[in-house]
Amino acid sequence: QVQLVESGGGLVQTGGSLSLSCAASGASFSSYSMGWFRQAPGKEREFVAAITWNGGSILFADSAKGRFAISRDSAKNTVYLQMLSLKPEDTAVYYCAARIGGIRAGPRSYDYWGQGTQVTVSS
Numbered sequence: 182q183v184q185l186v187e188s189g190g191g192l193v194q195t196g197g198s199l200s201l202s203c204a205a206s207g208a209s210f211s212s213y214s215m216g217w218f219r220q221a222p223g224k225e226r227e228f229v230a231a232i233t234w235n236g237g238s239i240l241f242a243d244s245a246k247g248r249f250a251i252s253r254d255s256a257k258n259t260v261y262l263q264m265l266s267l268k269p270e271d272t273a274v275y276y277c278a279a280r281i282g283g284i285r286a287g288p289r290s291y292d293y294w295g296q297g298t299q300v301t302v303s304s
Contacts, residue, residue, distance in 0.1 A: 183206070184206045185205050185279060185293055186203070186204045186206075186277075186295055186296070187203050187275065187277045188202050188204070189201040189234070190274075191299075191300070192220060192302075193300075193302055194299045195302055197302070198264060200263045201217070201261065201262040201264070201300075203277030205259065209280070210279070212234070213242075214232065214238075215234065215253065215260040216228065216230055216277070216278045216279075216284070216291055217230045217260075217262045217277060217278075218278060219275045219276065221272060227288075228286040228287070228288065229241070229245050229262065230242065232251045232252070232260065239284075240286060240287070248264065248265050249262060249263065249264050249265070250262075251265070261268050267302045268302060269294065269304045270301070270302075271302050272301050272302050274299050274300075275297060275299075276294055276296075276297045278291035
């Protein structure tokens with residue numbers, strides 16, 4: 182049973198930074214891709230970034246390019262999302278997700294989801 186547990190959310194001022202972590206367990210993740218998504222109140226869940234477990238491929242949403250970084254630590258089975266220059270519009274619940282195979286941006290392509298962690302950026 183794949184389990185994903187996010188941590189690292191919180192309240193930060195505009196221009197600040199946060200680093201989210203996603204601890205994965207329950208499978209051998211070598212053939213997985215890991216994604217970060219977010220969902221603001223009243224909005225659909227949207228893609229933020231994704232990475233293959235071997236780190237060979239990375240994809241960012243336009244809103245994340247230049248400000249966010251995604252990485253993974255295979256030894257710790259953990260995926261990270263480092264967020265810089267945060268804006269109020271980045272406020273959302275951030276979810277970690279996993280799928281077998283290559284990177285996809287569509288949330289329906291992912292099979293496993295964490296419970297989410299709240300990120301709030303104050304203006």
